[in-house]
Amino acid sequence: MNLLAVPGVVGVDVTPATLGSALERVDGLASAVLDTSPLRAGDTLVIISLSGRNALPVEMARTARTRGVKVVGVTSVAYAAQTTSRHNSGTFLKDHCDIVLDSKIAVGDAELTLDTIPAPFAPASTVVTTALMQAVLATTAAALADRGIEPPLLRSGNVDGGHEWNSRVMTEYGDRIFYRH
């Protein structure tokens, strides 16, 4: 699995912090990133967006599918239902996926309330989304193994033989692991 980086959107250290949200509303950004990516027909693209309401995830999903790419959306159907689309089609990420993994996070992403605090707080979306993604990778590994294919998993560099293990995977799958560029 490779990261398809959208500059200014995927980094946690982007400044100003509000730039990422602003870029999510820019039409054409998704297509520019796809045009210059190594993604090809037959690949699977995982798109993560809590509401899926913005131009970036909607355009990314629609454009990728026209190129023969399978789209998995990790998004909240309930969240989308409580907001309006910001894409000119009026649709959400959930509407353009081969598979939707529904995080079921409620609008506002705030799980707790307390009498002494004037608004709900405590977001859960990162924990739930990460758990979903790890579950997908683990079950995919098991499914490949069932078919007699050794899943190309990387190991921690802190365990004995970890670096040698990873070097073998990097060599064998080097043409599909884009960690240098």
Add this chain to the structure above:
Amino acid sequence: MNLLAVPGVVGVDVTPATLGSALERVDGLASAVLDTSPLRAGDTLVIISLSGRNALPVEMARTARTRGVKVVGVTSVAYAAQTTSRHNSGTFLKDHCDIVLDSKIAVGDAELTLDTIPAPFAPASTVVTTALMQAVLATTAAALADRGIEPPLLRSGNVDGGHEWNSRVMTEYGDRIFYRH
């Protein structure tokens, strides 16, 4: 809570992907970042490192404490016990904290095994670390409210009045929120 960014280390989109791990072993990097940060005595610094074995988290914790900063380390004591330190002091992040939040992740960060897959797989550290951090923030908000202080929490921009709410927090705490630089 602000991000103290270490260039090349905190971003998920750093290339090559191996650069982050290499930078964690560079002596002097932590001090250079602290020297140029707005961190001051009385602040709390949260340092996240699974093993805490590398120069960056160890030096960051030690240097911050000499400046009167409280250090919270989110790390695995069990992981540290199974590795050797890469810092010239021979110590780990856990040895230089005012509070250790122990993620208890086992060495290798791989929770599952399967007869048909030749190595353990399925890391849990991101889920556990994120849940710990959200629990800290939620309990801190409640503790502040108990003292009669309204916790300066931001809200989702997708809920009614969210933007106005956030503008008020940004104005009131503007001198301690570093989201532009």
